[in-house]
Amino acid sequence: MAHEHKLEIFRGLLKFKSNVTKIWGVLIVLSIVTAVEVVLGIYKPESLTENTFIRMKLLNWIFIILTIFKAYYITWDFMHMRDEVKGLRRAVVWTGVFLILYLVFILLTEGDYIFNVYDTGFQSWDF
Amino acid sequence: MDATVTNTTSEGKTWGGGNKPLKASYGKLMMWFFIVSDGLSFSGFLAAYGFSRFKFIDSWPIADEVFTHVPFFHGNYPMIYVAFMTFVLIMSSVTMVLAVDAGHHMKKTKVIWYMFFTIIGGAIFVGSQAWEWATFIKGDYGAVETKGGKILQFLDAETGKRVALADFATTLPSERVGHERKNGIWYDSEGALPSYTIEEIKAGFAANSNLLIRTQTLTEKGEKTILSRDESLLRLNRDAVAVVEGANLIHNEYGTPLFADFFFFITGFHGFHVFSGVIINLIIFFNVILGTYERRGHYEMVEKVGLYWHFVDLVWVFVFTFFYLV
Structure with a gap:
């Protein structure tokens, strides 16, 4: 059985000789990203917690982007999505991405609305 | 004619399960x-x-x-x-x-x-x-719950560190016993009682002047609000109704039960x-x-x-x- 693996990550920036070395390479990438997340989570630099983008702290944006970065490498290299055909890749990824973005958007909007109702109402909730 | 025949046979294979479009x-x-x-x-x-x-x-x-x-x-x-x-x-x-x-x-x-x-x-x-x-x-430290279901936590005014209930609660004589099923309606019972009663916490808090209360509300900087000593006393004596230790699906000493x-x-x-x-x-x-x-x-x-x-x-x-x- 032939199992072709694409052995490049970072769009060809990093090339591996075999699938096994690629796996270890991806592990190193994922470990570094996790370490960065933990360090940022412990120290919480003020420049990142005080500035916001679309009403969310920069630090939280960084966490979310790094998470998606990790998810990409887990799916692409550990689950071999890189080696699957375009049709399978799109059927799996875009279905999830579209539905999740939609759900997150409506639920967070609704949650924010309810927060405002609690916040600006005449009723006290803190008693 | 030949072409048509080829088409039908390959068509037959396509829908017959021999074809793997997603490989x-x-x-x-x-x-x-x-x-x-x-x-x-x-x-x-x-x-x-x-x-x-x-x-x-x-x-x-x-x-x-x-x-x-x-x-x-x-x-x-x-x-x-x-x-x-x-x-x-x-x-x-x-x-x-x-x-x-x-x-x-x-x-x-x-x-x-x-x-x-x-x-x-x-x-x-x-x-x-x-x-x-x-x-x-x-x-971890334990906390008290208010009438509105909010959590009040305790901390040391000097160090700013959290203080456990056991560190300051006084012991008062009390006759409070856990309500069991056998003493009332069969479906009505309560779990283990917390180690301290709310009166013991209130008395202990009043006796230790270095203690402050931390509410659930976050400040601008994303930290928990710390009340002054007077506000703390007022809040505790007016609102607190129950002692919470640990977390379950209904009570949670860390904050909102959700x-x-x-x-x-x-x-x-x-x-x-x-x-x-x-x-x-x-x-x-x-x-x-x-x-x-x-x-x-x-x-x-x-x-x-x-x-x-x-x-x-x-x-x-x-x-x-x-x-x-x-």
Whole structure:
């Protein structure tokens, strides 16, 4: 059985000789990203917690982007999505991405609305 | 004429199951479909968590202050243990993908060893999860709950550090006994009583002038609001109705009960996935040892459980971010 693996990550920036070395390479990438997340989570630099983008702290944006970065490498290299055909890749990824973005958007909007109702109402909730 | 005949025969093959447009076997495709739908379940839970958090955005517990323990060590180590768990899971994902790779090369012994390490990693993760739950349920410092269901926590005015109930509560003679089923209606009973009554906490608080109260409300800087001594006394004596130690589905000493509910639900559902992943991996592991896939001529079953196992890791990456980091 032939199992072709694409052995490049970072769009060809990093090339591996075999699938096994690629796996270890991806592990190193994922470990570094996790370490960065933990360090940022412990120290919480003020420049990142005080500035916001679309009403969310920069630090939280960084966490979310790094998470998606990790998810990409887990799916692409550990689950071999890189080696699957375009049709399978799109059927799996875009279905999830579209539905999740939609759900997150409506639920967070609704949650924010309810927060405002609690916040600006005449009723006290803190008693 | 010839062309028409060729068309019909190839048409027949296309719909007869001989054609694989996605170049993946039936089993792998079904695993991918399952992963998509299971991923949607998890994102539903996490989005619901986001909903509740946005609803109480100014009073949500700070995860760093909740998950601070490491087994066998005393002290305050936020994030360290969860980071360790994340690393264990990523590591077991690596051994899994190495097992899949060894399977492609039909190296049975290597598959066995890598699957063995994967199972060990999974077991460590589930064990850690159980320990996290136990620590969370047992509680840390203890707190009191107000009439409105808000949590008031205690801290030392000088050091700014949290103070446990046991450190300042006085002991008052009390005749309060737990209500049991046998003493009333059969469905009406209460759990174990907290170690202290609210009167003991109030008396102890009044006697220790260095104590302050911390409310759930977050300041501009994202820290918990600390009341002055006078406000603290007023708040405690006017509003506090119950002592809370630890967390369950109804009361939660760390803050809003919703936080505990989502913690139990999401990490529980994920932990259940890891547990079932370990069981499935074990089954495949024994099949590999027995030589089932050697006889079959390929190790695709290892690849399929591998997909599931990586998915569990993938979900954990998101749970880690949204529960512990953000």
